[in-house]
């Protein structure tokens with residue numbers, strides 16, 4: 533297995549090697565806990581209650597014996613929150629995409645996917661064996677051209693897009709996607725992993741933000757693991773769709789269901805969000821403020837009103853150096869590199885959370901201001 537070492541050395545040579553960092557003792561500026569639900573006392577309390585009642589794991593897949601009242605209550609809550617008739621849970625966002633997209637389209641069908649969709653969508657598209665066409669990022673004229681040229685030749689068609697793009701923070705135009713889907717008789721699949729709890733005045737996601745409502749051809753996927761502070765994922769849509777996924781989605785059928793405590797915590801987070809929409813407003817304001825401060829420091833930070841602030845540094849090595857400099861000051865801001873983003877488009881992905889304290893933000897901005905110091909290899913290994 534000497535090739536393993538060669539491969540790893542190759543990654544190091546390109547500044548693309550990754551290692552995991554222990555988070556303890558660091559101020560975390562890159563988690564997706566946008567609304568501070570991960571540690572919210574009521575969320576934790578509700579999870580502990582379910583943990584005591586049900587124990588640690590769920591014990592089996594949803595279809596065997598792993599479906600409890602906690603799962604059902606969360607599905608009902610999510611369906612109501614997203615404005616759809618029905619919802620089914622999945623073990624994670626990755627599993628939801630992997631299980632749903634190939635269940636909806638296959639060899640006889642057409643799949644149209646945005647160029648910057650999340651890796652789990654890319655993998656799901658490959659797994660589906662559908663005829664895959666990639667449209668330019670948020671370029672709906674390109675999408676329409678592809679539809680005009682190709683739609684008629686295929687049985688079913690699925691258009692797939694992130695609602696908020698995870699590494700750039702920009703937003704798909706849901707209104708246009710909906711119109712095109714209708715016009716060309718396609719299903720529309722929206723990945724709302726970073727839109728849930730973030731977009732719209734009440735954090736309901738893309739439909740709320742665009743003042744649109746759900747229609748039967750729409751499949752709304754989202755995760756519990758980001759703004760809702762928990763773990764797992766869901767797919768919302770029609771009753772028929774849920775019934776179909778329960779019968780056909782392999783990652784739902786052949787994987788152990790979420791622990792009930794995780795579901796209970798996520799449900800409580802939604803209940804709090806419904807009562808406290810100020811969280812969404814505060815998140816937006818803080819993102820705006822931080823964006824202004826970072827721009828003043830001279831960073832190039834594209835901003836679309838979401839809590840994802842990519843500090844563009846382009847060169848992989850530079851991204852690593854800045855990350856390590858911050859690490860040496862106890863701050864965690866990861867360097868995002870290929871294959872998560874294209875080569876030469878490395879960035880530090882700062883995510884805003886309403887849990888950040890003023891002094892933490894001050895320390896971050898101060899540390900980003902400091903010019904790079906010569907690396908001390910024993911202090912901060914640069915890979």
Ligand SMILES: Cc1ncc(COP(=O)(O)O)c(C=O)c1O
Nearest residue numbers: 624625626650652698725755757
């Ligand atoms: C757009 C998008 N979809 C899906 C996922 C996968 O979700 P999970 O982390 O729950 O597997 C992510 C997570 O990074 C994401 O950003």
